[in-house]
Amino acid sequence: MSASLRYVSLDFLTLDFNLMSEIPQEYKYLDVSLVDTVVTATLRERLMIEGNQLGGFNPTVFCDELLDLGGRIAKQGDVRALIINFALVERFASTSLSAMLNLERCLRNAKCRLMICRISESIFEVFKITSLDQFFEIFPTEDEATQALE
Amino acid sequence: MDTTTPVWKFEESVPSSRDECESVLTLINFALEHEGWSDKERVALCLCAEEAIINAIIHGNKGDLAKQVNIGCNLYNDRCSLRVEDEGEGFDATTIPNPTDPDRLHLPGGRGVFLIKEMMDNVDFYKGGTVVEFVKMRQNA
Numbered sequence: 354m355s356a357s358l359r360y361v362s363l364d365f366l367t368l369d370f371n372l373m374s375e376i377p378q379e380y381k382y383l384d385v386s387l388v389d390t391v392v393t394a395t396l397r398e399r400l401m402i403e404g405n406q407l408g409g410f411n412p413t414v415f416c417d418e419l420l421d422l423g424g425r426i427a428k429q430g431d432v433r434a435l436i437i438n439f440a441l442v443e444r445f446a447s448t449s450l451s452a453m454l455n456l457e458r459c460l461r462n463a464k465c466r467l468m469i470c471r472i473s474e475s476i477f478e479v480f481k482i483t484s485l486d487q488f489f490e491i492f493p494t495e496d497e498a499t500q501a502l503e
Numbered sequence: 504m505d506t507t508t509p510v511w512k513f514e515e516s517v518p519s520s521r522d523e524c525e526s527v528l529t530l531i532n533f534a535l536e537h538e539g540w541s542d543k544e545r546v547a548l549c550l551c552a553e554e555a556i557i558n559a560i561i562h563g564n565k566g567d568l569a570k571q572v573n574i575g576c577n578l579y580n581d582r583c584s585l586r587v588e589d590e591g592e593g594f595d596a597t598t599i600p601n602p603t604d605p606d607r608l609h610l611p612g613g614r615g616v617f618l619i620k621e622m623m624d625n626v627d628f629y630k631g632g633t634v635v636e637f638v639k640m641r642q643n644a
Contacts (some may be wrong), residue, residue: 366614413521443546451611458609477544482621483549483614484603 382415383422392426393495393501395438405450416452423456427463434466436498445476450485458488466490468498506581508540514575519564519589523555527574531585534578540641547622548583548639552576554615555587555635563589563633563637582624592629 384395396415419437426432435456439445457467470492471481480486493500511534517523531552535545556572564570575586598608602614620626623637 411521411525423633424643444549444553446550446557447612447614448557450614453611454611475543478543478547478622479550479618482618484608 372460380418381411383418385422388499390431390433391436391499392422392432393432393436394422394439395440403405412446412448416448419449419452419456420459422443423459427459430463432463432465434468434498434502435460436468436470436495437473438495439469439473439476440471442476443473445479447483450479450483453489454485466502468492468501470495470498504580506579509577509579511578512576514573516571516573519560519566519570519572520568521557522558524553524572525572528553528556531576534576534636535583536600538578539582543643544639548585551619551622551637551639552585552587554619555585555637558615558635559587559589559591562594563591565591580641581605582638582640584636584638586634588634591633593633596628596632596635 362382382397384397386393423435426435437453453467453469460467468490471494472491477486480489480491490498490501492501507617513527513530513534515527517527532545532549535548540548552574556574559572560566564572570590573586573588577584596616599616600613602608602610602617607613619635619637622639624640625638627636628634629636
């Protein structure tokens with residue numbers, strides 16, 4: 354299963370090549386794209402394997418992939434923001450929250466903003482209960498997250 | 504409405520492995536969905552089940568595959584009760600720091616028990632903390 358990669362402008366071809374060629378094509382739970390200097394990762398909790406079969410969710414791999422992406426972005430050094438799209442996520446336990454916190458610290462050190470969008474009401478409840486809705490930048494849509502960067 | 508007989512029940516001991524426990528979580532999720540629990544309640548129950556199981560694996564059994572996690576679920580018309588037991592040494596759940604304290608907010612970890620206590624209607628720890636049992640009452644039962 355390959356990550357979907359979108360290149361918007363040839364002006365950023367060099368950046369695209371450097372960062373996107375480094376991102377593994379086989380992230381199981383992330384679809385990654387780069388627009389300008391903003392990386393967007395759509396989280397896919399449910400795996401599609403061998404056609405229509407659903408694969409089991411592996412939280413450890415999920416967390417590892419988030420942190421791996423963060424590490425690559427931090428190494429790149431000139432990514433303004435990582436927007437994480439939660440539209441396809443139904444479950445989000447505290448281990449994933451921990452991964453998000455580690456990711457945030459990694460990106461903050463690289464001067465990259467971490468933004469979250471399209472969280473379901475149920476998962477937002479988890480952020481609210483743990484007061485992490487005040488810690489993370491959370492937006493209703495990807496467009497609104499992007500506009501906040503203007 | 505019968506609230507004394509479970510409409511669905513499950514109990515199994517599994518090794519301290521995330522994969523094995525993931526299968527159990529999937530089963531509980533399907534049962535809740537099948538019995539028409541709301542998405543919000545289903546997500547809350549599965550999340551708390553996952554938190555309890557992760558704690559049993561990592562903190563209770565220290566990831567020892569030779570040790571078992573016993574998981575039980577009783578689904579009634581008006582409530583769902585879950586029980587998770589590990590083979591560890593136990594712990595005092597009252598000594599866990601509040602993860603919403605401003606100086607702890609940025610720290611990864613330490614939220615599992617807190618989430619269970621906040622999201623469930625009743626939570627009890629037994630056998631020195633090796634057993635956690637919690638209940639969620641169904642809205643509009």
